[in-house]
Amino acid sequence: MALLEIKLWERGDFTTGSKSAEGRCAWGGVSCTKKPEFTVTDRSGTNFGACEGHVLSYIRDRLKNGPAGK
Numbered sequence: 001m002a003l004l005e006i007k008l009w010e011r012g013d014f015t016t017g018s019k020s021a022e023g024r025c026a027w028g029g030v031s032c033t034k035k036p037e038f039t040v041t042d043r044s045g046t047n048f049g050a051c052e053g054h055v056l057s058y059i060r061d062r063l064k065n066g067p068a069g070k
């Protein structure tokens, strides 16, 4: 079973100046302009803001690719 690391988005989860800290979804890449509802953590331990749509991309990525490597 894949480990999903998801919590509600908080500004303090991110480095100041990052896209996630500015209140925009970063998991969806540069094209996503939605507000992140969640903070998700990738396998390297980096936090990303994820909107309600892209949190699904995160879950799929974890379930398909297993515990090692992003």
Ligand SMILES: [Zn+2]
Pocket: 025, 026, 027, 028, 032, 033, 034, 050, 051, 052, 053, 054
């Ligand atoms: Zn998004």
